[in-house]
Amino acid sequence: MKRLFLILPFIITQFASAKDHTITQKGKAFSESEITLAPGDNLIFKNDDDTSHNVFSSVEPMKFNLGIQKPGSEAAHKFDSAGVAELRCAIHPKMKIKVTVK
Amino acid sequence: MSFAESPNRILYFCSMVFLLVSPNALKAGAKYKDLYKRPTQIPYPASNTYSDARMILGRTLFFDPRLSGSNWISCATCHNPAFSWGDGLAKGIGHGMKELNRRTPTILNLAWGELMFWDGRTESLEEQALGPVASTGEMNLPIDQLLAKISKFEGYQVLFKGAYPEEGITKDTVSKAIATFERSVVSGKAPFDRWIEGDETAISEKAKHGFTLFNEKALCSQCHSGWRFTDEGFYDIGLVGDDKGRGKILPDIETLQYAFKTPTLRNVDHRAPYMHNGSEASLKKVVDFYNKGGDVSRGSKSEHIKALMLSDEEKNALIAFLKTLTSNDAATPVTMLPR
Ligand SMILES: [Cu+2]
Numbered sequence: 001m002k003r004l005f006l007i008l009p010f011i012i013t014q015f016a017s018a019k020d021h022t023i024t025q026k027g028k029a030f031s032e033s034e035i036t037l038a039p040g041d042n043l044i045f046k047n048d049d050d051t052s053h054n055v056f057s058s059v060e061p062m063k064f065n066l067g068i069q070k071p072g073s074e075a076a077h078k079f080d081s082a083g084v085a086e087l088r089c090a091i092h093p094k095m096k097i098k099v100t101v102k
Numbered sequence: 103m104s105f106a107e108s109p110n111r112i113l114y115f116c117s118m119v120f121l122l123v124s125p126n127a128l129k130a131g132a133k134y135k136d137l138y139k140r141p142t143q144i145p146y147p148a149s150n151t152y153s154d155a156r157m158i159l160g161r162t163l164f165f166d167p168r169l170s171g172s173n174w175i176s177c178a179t180c181h182n183p184a185f186s187w188g189d190g191l192a193k194g195i196g197h198g199m200k201e202l203n204r205r206t207p208t209i210l211n212l213a214w215g216e217l218m219f220w221d222g223r224t225e226s227l228e229e230q231a232l233g234p235v236a237s238t239g240e241m242n243l244p245i246d247q248l249l250a251k252i253s254k255f256e257g258y259q260v261l262f263k264g265a266y267p268e269e270g271i272t273k274d275t276v277s278k279a280i281a282t283f284e285r286s287v288v289s290g291k292a293p294f295d296r297w298i299e300g301d302e303t304a305i306s307e308k309a310k311h312g313f314t315l316f317n318e319k320a321l322c323s324q325c326h327s328g329w330r331f332t333d334e335g336f337y338d339i340g341l342v343g344d345d346k347g348r349g350k351i352l353p354d355i356e357t358l359q360y361a362f363k364t365p366t367l368r369n370v371d372h373r374a375p376y377m378h379n380g381s382e383a384s385l386k387k388v389v390d391f392y393n394k395g396g397d398v399s400r401g402s403k404s405e406h407i408k409a410l411m412l413s414d415e416e417k418n419a420l421i422a423f424l425k426t427l428t429s430n431d432a433a434t435p436v437t438m439l440p441r
Contacts, residue, residue: 028333051324052405054357068357070405090355092335093216 257440340396
């Protein structure tokens with residue numbers, strides 16, 4: 001029991017610091033062209049278009065693929081470590097967003 | 103009968119309300135017009151700004167067959183201005199008369215492009231320019247040999263000095279000059295543009311109907327959007343074939359398998375046969391293909407490709423519209439090559 005009290009503040013600060021940031025996809029564009037996050041933050045992509053999107057990053061160590069994202073849906077990616085990633089929509093390469101994690 | 107009671111007044115009132123709600127709704131397709139306005143100037147990157155000297159050097163290189171190993175193939179052999187910057191063939195023919203895997207795309211309006219090639223494998227015109235020269239299938243001339251070869255001509259020394267005074271004849275300046283010329287290749291105003299600007303007589307009523315279909319029932323504008331009629335996107339539209347296109351570059355992304363870059367539709371009626379593999383012989387064949395929802399079903403096929411149920415009249419209207427995108431451009435001057 002005592003131990004739990006000792007670690008509880010850490011758990012709470014962990015939760016408090018991990019933030020959600022939302023980017024909307026509308027008119028085949030992202031709502032931002034760059035964003036800065038803290039490690040552990042979540043980036044949520046919301047598709048407000050009538051066409052599907054597919055966010056991905058092809059450069060290690062931030063490589064990931066959110067997969068096909070239908071109109072109206074949301075998809076999220078958590079950025080764990082510091083670095084810079086250039087995300088793109090695989091279908092619409094004009095959709096670009098630079099993510100800096102620090 | 104007083105004006106207050108006349109049926110005309112009611113009609114007048116109704117049309118006033120209509121006009122207030124949507125001033126353009128009475129004109130066919132008018133609500134989409136804003137999405138298709140031409141830009142007023144060509145974008146040139148800060149790292150390679152425009153000058154006439156650069157454009158003329160680039161044009162000279164573009165038409166010079168000595169950029170090939172055989173001294174016989176120039177960029178313009180395949181990107182021929184008289185075929186709207188394509189070659190009129192189903193598949194390109196390169197070094198040693200060997201057929202290439204894909205059809206030659208136009209270079210029209212690439213200043214606004216994003217990724218180059220059918221599969222988007224290069225990021226810019228500068229990066230793309232020397233690919234075909236060194237490619238053994240296309241022009242088959244290693245770049246160091248190219249530089250040695252053109253450096254010998256006094257005429258080129260003068261042209262490079264004028265275009266890039268500090269930089270000399272290098273891999274970089276050759277690519278930058280060619281890219282500058284390519285950016286200057288822009289399709290002029292077509293009847294469609296005159297209609298967009300407000301001349302209601304510039305295109306037929308049939309073509310206006312086709313434009314509405316293009317934006318609505320036929321779903322074309324989902325991908326062929328904006329004044330160049332491309333979103334620069336990559337889609338599998340359901341053509342038969344085993345070329346995976348963009349999928350070869352990004353094999354992990356399902357939707358990119360068999361996907362190719364959306365081509366511009368400017369001046370498109372000058373560029374048959376169509377598609378990356380030249381498989382559709384005419385615009386009529388293209389429209390029939392889309393009307394069926396493509397020829398194959400695959401997991402990667404775009405959600406926007408599905409049976410359209412267009413009547414023959416609607417198909418003809420679409421084709422009439424596509425033909426209004428053709429401009430009557432001035433001939434490209436061909437400069438004497440340095441000897
Ligand atoms: Cu997209």
